[in-house]
Amino acid sequence: MKKRHGYSLNIDGKQALILKIRTVSDTSYCLEFVERTGNDHPESLERLRELTRPRRRVVTNLPNDGVHLLTAKLPALASKALTSAIQGVVNRKEGGLPGDWITQHTQLPAEPGPTLSAAAGDDYCIIYADSALLAERFTLAEEVGCHPLGMLPDFLALEDLFRRHGPEGRDNGPWNLVFLGQDERFLCVGDEHGLLFSRPLPEDLSGDTDRTDYLERLATEIERSSFFAQQAERSLVVRNIMICGQPDLADELAEHLKQHVDAIVQRWRPEDIFETEVDEPLWPLTLHLGRAVAAVHGPLCELLPPGAKGSPVKLVSRQVGIALAAFVTGAVSMLLAGGLLTSHVQQDYLREADVRINRLYTLAGQASADYLQNRALQARQDNVDRLGR
Known part of the structure; x- marks a missing residue:
């Protein structure tokens, strides 16, 4: 097997962490080095130079709060029109003009049960970020001489x-992935x-003493969640909880959840797929390792600013983009309002209204039970907060 290498570049203010891995097999890797700049290590400059060499595969970091998730339903559209419609959805939610947000979308499968007509549209998972933020973070990487092929916040690095x-x-089935790190x-x-x-x-404010209250709060x-x-509109019944991160805390939380929740609880140790040539524990590097594997x-998830070398994002000119997005956004709004629906689609819609009504009766019964469950969760949280005072 030909060895491949990947780098993670994490820039935080004036500090940077550089990490390099190589493949060992299809399912395992070796950590070759971790270098922190700004700490007077003589190797720092050489590690930075290594990132500038041709064909280096680098993924850098983004702040968690700079990347957003959204689920939206849209009618069937051609590829370019769909991209513009998705940008219109994001613009309506966040404000701004076409080009202010970089988006990536995935079409979700239809929900099981009675099928609705094409007029009902398809669900899309949308990941988006401010293009100005992406450009700023990309420039930071360029300033040290590298051209990242991607940028990932911590939660997407772990998910990758x-x-x-x-x-x-x-x-x-659906899952809840929990990460307990030193800082995140x-x-x-x-x-x-x-x-x-x-x-x-x-x-965790327990000071590593009695974590009972903290475990209850996490639970x-x-x-x-x-x-x-x-x-949510895209309803997921979560039956799997995966916990990773700080070993002692993750172990305690896993045991606590097994006793108190109706779900399959697993302790995931991503650090186990890595060998190491570095004399430091691997678990605190989990998120950096995730970025290196992605590299x-x-x-x-590919989020890069417009014009970035190797960027998968293909944008039309700003003028054409604004015109097309305005047209598609208006068309989508009219479709959803019924202004452009043909009489055939209207008849389908009316027939399928009965299906929706029957489904709503079922959901109403579930909502009643869920309301009681949420009341119980809130009461338990109030009790934990009161005991913690």
Whole structure:
């Protein structure tokens, strides 16, 4: 097997962390070095020079709060029109003009059950980021002489690694992926088709003494996120919880959840797929390793600013883009409002209204049970907060 290499470049203010891996097999890697600049290490300059050499595969970082997730339903459209319509959806939510946001989308499979006509449209998972932020972060990487093939926030770096090398069972329905790091703590809810959302988790203020209250708080947040996933328009019933990160805390949380939640709880150790030539623990480097693995294979999520070398994003000129997006956005709004629906589609819509109504009766019964469950979760959170005072 020909060895391939991947680099992670994490830029944080005036500091940078550079990490290099190589492939050992299809499912394992070796960490060759970790270098932190700005710490007077004599190798720092040489490591930076290595990134500037031709054909280096580098993925750099983005802030978690700079990348957003959205699910939207759109009618059937041609490729370019669909891209413009998706940008229109993001613009309506966030504001701005076409070109202000870089998007990537994935079409989601139709929900099981009675099928609706094409007029109902398809669901799309949309990942998007501010193009100005992407340009700024790309420029930071260029300033050290490298041209990244991708940029990933921590939650997408972990999700990329999880989709490639996660534990068995990750494809057995929706999952809640929990990461407990030294500086970052978050969860991601999704399934084999895409992410639904990511959200931060509270910091551990127990001082490594009695973590009971903190574990209870984490459990409540995890259950609450699973509850929200079930209530979302793209309803996911989460039955799998995967926990990774700080070994002792992750182990304790896994045991706590096994006793208190109705779900399959697994302890995932992504660091186990890495050999190392570095004398430091691997788990604190999990997110950097995820970016390096993405660099080896190519990121599953490709967010780059317009005009970046190697960027998969193909943008028409700003003037044409604005005109096309305005046209498609208006057309989509009219379609959704019924202004351009033909009488044939209207008849289909009316027939299928009965299907929707019957489904709503079923959902109403579920909502009643879910409401009671959420009340119980909130009461438990209030009790934890009261005991923690």
